Amino acid sequence: MEQVPLAHLLILSSALFFLGIYGFFTRRNMITMLMSVELLLNSVNINFIAFNKYLYPNQLEGIFFTLFIIAVAAAEVSLAIAIIINLYRRFKTIDVEEVDTMKF
């Protein structure tokens, strides 16, 4: 069976990355922004897996990194959700534009 070339995977991950960036900059809803951050993390994960498989098939560092990132992302999400809930209680909104009291 013929393998998918590496370039395809890299294009996929770049596309995911820029989709994430775009979402993070344009969305005002904090939950959506959080989802965009997850997209960024996953695009990085794809990169790790792809390079691990195509460049060093006998080693496992890329896979370990990916697992590690997934664990960290889970923790990060729980923290971020907690922050968002608290912000909602305080401001009655989760629009990031409204939450701008931390300034000069």
Next chain:
Amino acid sequence: MTLDNIVLLIPLLPLISFLLLGLAGKRIPVSLSGVIGSVILGTALVLSLVTAYDYFFSIGKQGSEFIPYLTAQLNWLPFNSDLAINLGLVLDPISVMMLLVITFVSTMVHIYSLGYMKGEERFTTYYSYLGLFTFSMLGLVLSTNIFQMYIFWELVGVSSYLLIGFYFNRPSAVAAAKKAFVVTRFADLGFLIGILMLGHGAHSYDFFTLIERLSMPGSSYLATMTGVTFLGMSTLSWALILVFIGGAGKSAMFPLHIWLPDAMEGPTPVSALIHAATMVVAGVYLVARLFPIFAVGAPDALTVVGYVGAFTALFAATIACTQTDIKKVLAYSTISQIGFMLFALGVAGWGPGKTEGFTAGLFHLFTHAFFKALLFLGAGAIIHAVHSNEMKDMGGLRKSMPITHITFLLAALSISGFPFFAGFFSKEAIFSAAEQGNPLIYYVGLIAGTLTAFYIFRLYFKIFWHKTPDPHAHNHEKGMWAMLVPMILLAIGAVFAGYIPFGDFVSANGKPLSLPVELSHIILPVGLGILSIVVAAILYRKENDVPQRIITALGGFYRAAYQKFYIDEIYLFITKKIVFNLMGRPSAWFDRNVVDGTVQKTGSLTLALSHAIKRVQSGKLQAYTMYFFGGVLLLVMLLLYKFI
């Protein structure tokens, strides 16, 4: 109790009084605090008497000589094997004599103040300050080490400052306290430099080591210190003159005398204790302590001491004749009398037949303490009754204040050197020493002595005679026993202190010295003294216009003396016009613009910068990420540019 413990207790008792009344003063009833202070001081007086008896009659005497007795030695700052600063207490004839004078006068002042300061708001504080002063003064005279003495010397200055400024709600008292502190502190700078020079030259700060090393002919230290000369005087002479400047500051010698008349702003008993009997003679004590070094190593420095003393004696006596504030008269009188003591030391020398001046000067210190303290306490009683310091508000008080009148008269006779009063013996000894030592100083002293009799009897007649006594005046002395008893005790001293064979106890080399009273010597001073008493009686016993005519005839000279020869104005001119303009203002400008300016400018620049960039901190989360992302992009582009 052994003598060592007793000697240690003498300075500690007033310190306990200070701590007790100063720290727990609020818990002690006001009526009790004065009694506590007086009882503690009375105990110290008894202990000093015991010490003096022990020292002069058993411990200190070895053969026919008095030798120093050291106790409570403590190794304090050992810098190296060669140089150490130690603490300790010393008993020798002069320190024991000072011990008696200080504890006696201080006890008298403590008792007197029970009456004089009664009802004062800060009564307890006053007594704690008195304790502090007495402690420092006792520490000063008992020091074995010139550095230890310097510490107590400054403590004395501080307690004097506190007591002069006791009425701190009176601006003039505050100014006087500040002036006294600054002037004496300025003089103490000289003292400190002198101490360091002596220590550098002799490799010791201990008095007895210093004396041993710097007064033995043939000692290598002495040779080193006298070998180098600067402006015609040896290093040792300069060191001793600098030390003497410190002494002159405390002892109010010309031209550092300006603080003492102002210091009369303090309560009168304080003037009696500090500014008449004890602190102001610290300079005399200092010169006496270092006398062998002065006499052997630097006779030229001793001559300077003599001339300064003689000039001040005459100068201050002249001013005293013109003042109208009774305390000012007594202040200038004190300055003049200390001048007598110092020129007596100044005309003395080392070797047989030359040390009479040393004993005479300290003898005068001893008798002066009694009659001058008495004069001040008498003045205090008068001020207490009349509520004024000015002579014109007094007159004819002899009927309403009989005891004050008698004791004041006795003290006045004593200070004028009237035969067979205490002052007579000491003053004759001074004149006899000066006649042998230095004729110029002798004649200056003679004039000053004549003026002394005049101004003190001018004061006496102006207070107690001058006007006809008011026949209906009530007795001002009723219920003033706390004030009268010390005056009576001091009067006994002022009359009889001269009969002590002082030369047997105090002399430059420890061997007894007899002070002869020869008829041929005493005729001239006594005659002049009695003459000026008669002149004062003619001028001031009854109201008349002769004094006014004399004043008019003297014209400018009288005005100059009345204005204290404009010394204060000269000082003000030098400080305000010269020092302030040439040094103060440029330094202030430098401080404000360069030192402060750097700090201020740094602050304001930071502030301006922060204002300029504060909008970046917008609170918009996405803006921040945009900056961050922009930064990352920039870095990426740089890296690409660099590596591809």
